[in-house]
Amino acid sequence: DVMKTLRQLHHTGNNETIPYSCPAKSYADSQWYGLKESHYPPPFLRFASYLYGQPPQLLSTQQGPHKICTAPTTHSDYTDGTNPSILLVRRLQQELNSEMYPKVPWKDFPEARYLVTTTFKKNHQCFVDHHKPSKDARRGREAKEADLLLLDDNSNTLWTSHIWDVRTQEHYVADDVRLFVYNSEVWISYKRYKVDLGPDINPKTQRINRLTFGYQGYQLVALVDSAREIELCCGRNFGALPDIHTSNDGGEEKAMPDLSFLTWPDPVWVPTVDMKRAKNLQHITLEEPPSHLQQLATSNFHGTSNQLLYVKEWNEYLGIGHIHRDRRWDDQGKDSPDAKFGHHYTHAFFTIQSVDDKFRLARTSAEFLFPSASNPQDAEIIQFASGLEWSENGKDIVITYGVNDCESFLVKVDWKTIESMLQTIRPGLQVTQVLRGAAEAWKN
Numbered sequence: 307d308v309m310k311t312l313r314q315l316h317h318t319g320n321n322e323t324i325p326y327s328c329p330a331k332s333y334a335d336s337q338w339y340g341l342k343e344s345h346y347p348p349p350f351l352r353f354a355s356y357l358y359g360q361p362p363q364l365l366s367t368q369q370g371p372h373k374i375c376t377a378p379t380t381h382s383d384y385t386d387g388t389n390p391s392i393l394l395v396r397r398l399q400q401e402l403n404s405e406m407y408p409k410v411p412w413k414d415f416p417e418a419r420y421l422v423t424t425t426f427k428k429n430h431q432c433f434v435d436h437h438k439p440s441k442d443a444r445r446g447r448e449a450k451e452a453d454l455l456l457l458d459d460n461s462n463t464l465w466t467s468h469i470w471d472v473r474t475q476e477h478y479v480a481d482d483v484r485l486f487v488y489n490s491e492v493w494i495s496y497k498r499y500k501v502d503l504g505p506d507i508n509p510k511t512q513r514i515n516r517l518t519f520g521y522q523g524y525q526l527v528a529l530v531d532s533a534r535e536i537e538l539c540c541g542r543n544f545g546a547l548p549d550i551h552t553s554n555d556g557g558e559e560k561a562m563p564d565l566s567f568l569t570w571p572d573p574v575w576v577p578t579v580d581m582k583r584a585k586n587l588q589h590i591t592l593e594e595p596p597s598h599l600q601q602l603a604t605s606n607f608h609g610t611s612n613q614l615l616y617v618k619e620w621n622e623y624l625g626i627g628h629i630h631r632d633r634r635w636d637d638q639g640k641d642s643p644d645a646k647f648g649h650h651y652t653h654a655f656f657t658i659q660s661v662d663d664k665f666r667l668a669r670t671s672a673e674f675l676f677p678s679a680s681n682p683q684d685a686e687i688i689q690f691a692s693g694l695e696w697s698e699n700g701k702d703i704v705i706t707y708g709v710n711d712c713e714s715f716l717v718k719v720d721w722k723t724i725e726s727m728l729q730t731i732r733p734g735l736q737v738t739q740v741l742r743g744a745a746e747a748w749k750n
Contacts, residue, residue, distance in 0.1 A: 325417075325462030328375035328386060330679040331432060331713055332672040338677065339650070339685045343519070350633040351650065352748050358729070359742030360672040362652040364685065368702060370717035371679040372461035376424055376453045387424025387453055388708035391484040391612035392693035392716070393492070395419055395456070405492040409519050411456055411526055415464045419698060420457045422706060423469075423483045423494065424714050425450065432712040452483040452496070454517075454528040459698075461716045467527040469494075472520070478530050480513075484612035484692060486546035488565050489581070492517040493543050494530070495567075495612070510540040512567075514579075537589045538579065541569025545577065545625055546613045567592075568665075571609040571627050572737040573599045574658050576665040606630070611694035615703070622657040622668050624724075626691050626705065627737075629654075629673065650688045655724055656737070667736060671727035675705060679715060686710060 340346045347361070356362070376387040396419045398410070412418040427450060456465040471478045480496035487493070495514045515530045538544070544567040565579040569592065577592035584590055594600070607628050614623040630648040652673035659668040675685035686709045693706030693716075703719045731740065 313430075320737050324374065325458055325460075325464050327460075328373055330373050330715075331386075331710075332680060333686065333710065337687055337710065338678075338681065338688060340527055341675075341684050347748060348609055348633070351631060353743070353745060354631050355741040356652075356673055356744045356747075357654055357670055357737070357740055357742075358672050359744045359747055361744050361747055362675050364677045364683075365653075365674040365717070365719065366723050367677065367717040368720045368723075370461070371537075371676060371715040372717070373679060373716035374422060374424060374455065374457065374461055374706065374716055375463050376455060376466050382434060385427055386713045388711050388714055388715075389482050389690050389692040390422050390424045390651050390706040390708065390714040392695045392704060392706045393485045393487065394695050394698065394704075395421055395424070396698060397487070397696075398492065401487055402492065404543045407519065409521070409526060411467075411519065415456055415458075417458045418464055419459045420461075420695070420704070420716075421485065421486055421492075422455045422693070422714075422716075423452050425481055425483055425708075426451045427481070427711045432710060450479055450481040450498075451477045452480050452494075457716070462738055465526075467525075469517070469528045469530060470522070471532045472529050473532050476552060478532065482543075482692065484546075485517075486613045487548070489547065490750060493546075493579040495546065510542060512538050512544045512569075514538065521658065528571045535588065536579075536584050538567070539589070539591050540594075541567065541575075541592070543609045544569055545609045545611050547623055548613065548616050568614060568625060568658065570595065571656065571658075571667075572607045573604050573617065574665050574667050574736070575599060576658070604736075605741055607654070607737040610691045611705075612692060613706075614658070615694060615696060617657065620659075620668075621655065622659045624655065624657050624694070624703075626653055626655055626694055628652065628691065648743045650689070651689050653689070653691050655728055657728065661733075667731050669728040669730050670737060670740060672723070672727065674727075676705075676717060678709075 357577055364607055375388055395412050396400050452469045454467050454469055455463050458464055469478045480498060483494050483496045485494055493514055494517050495512050498513060513535050515535045518529045519526055520529050531683055547566040565581050566576050570577050575595040579590060592693045607627050609627050611626045614625040617624050628651050630651045632649055652675060654673045655671040657669045676689050688710045689707055691705055691707040695704045696705050697718055701721050703720060703721060703724060706714060
């Protein structure tokens with residue numbers, strides 16, 4: 307009874323049964339790829355270029371997709387949180403500084419497996435009619451806020467908290483919040499836009515901040531200090547590299563010098579953040595790619611996941627990226643018949659490797675789609691993979707992703723499946739150089 311009471315007090319969402327789950331949402335026909343339809347693919351996909359010239363296939367998953375839920379609701383108009391990132395609880399138990407984290411939510415939940423963020427977007431696309439004016443994500447919620455969750459092995463939610471600003475005692479405004487570990491601490495990276503902070507905000511900046519836990523009354527909640535926010539420029543969808551290993555030209559392993567991010571995957575660029583300087587600065591301009599990289603042709607392949615994973619047997623870092631291919635109503639590209647924003651996403655795995663202390667693309671897979679939880683033979687046109695982590699066995703991979711800026715899912719993928727998908731890239735090549743037309747492949 308005491309443990310049950312503690313668990314209820316630490317849970318800061320609705321008074322739902324713990325653990326809880328919620329159903330996947332349904333969407334209009336226009337929100338699906340239509341993989342089995344006779345008219346698939348439409349011309350704008352048929353004549354596009356794809357990695358290795360191969361049309362996207364459904365990813366073979368070991369488990370899932372499982373829905374991730376912050377607040378179960380029968381109101382289909384409301385988002386359940388999207389674009390989730392993920393960290394393994396066992397890893398946090400091993401790596402975090404106990405003095406910095408005297409109170410953590412997973413101590414009261416021995417069945418906890420994953421720490422997850424989800425983001426609530428005002429401009430979500432939960433509606434069947436995507437041109438209908440958007441509502442707030444949930445009653446009483448503003449746009450671009452994030453929640454932190456604990457999940458069990460079946461992706462049921464055990465505990466949830468808004469992310470609070472210790473300075474203002476208000477919900478912290480942040481979009482696409484992503485977890486990573488640095489220097490034995492939990493950090494988040496995220497975006498803030500002109501609508502949040504004013505017209506001078508550079509859309510290619512990313513912000514980072516340290517995440518802690520504290521009590522609001524009897525409730526344990528997630529906290530950040532807005533005064534300690536660090537703005538980094540420039541890049542897109544930063545993916546943190548673990549501060550564990552890299553390689554020099556002799557193949558000898560050494561510690562990472564500081565916090566590093568993959569800021570661009572095409573061409574590959576990994577700058578380092580001088581965290582000693584960052585203690586006294588709120589804006590840091592990262593080293594830009596050298597001129598020979600800036601002059602290369604680029605594709606629309608963007609990094610997506612919160613972090614890259616170190617694959618020791620290859621001495622490479624595994625990531626996941628995406629491409630979206632949009633069609634427009636007219637030549638001016640003002641409106642899309644499919645979605646408010648980017649749509650028809652595909653994803654691909656890739657690895658990067660350090661050679662002479664410079665990172666290069668090492669492998670990529672062909673493109674794939676996540677099978678839908680409600681329609682396993684098809685996929686939603688908006689899927690955004692934002693979380694990547696090792697599973698508990700340290701061998702397989704867990705991926706979290708958002709659907710339609712509306713809800714979140716988790717899949718587990720066997721490492722052998724990923725290994726078989728990855729193809730070695732000739733040194734010096736970039737993603738754009740392995741994109742090819744797929745017209746002949748579509749015929750088959």
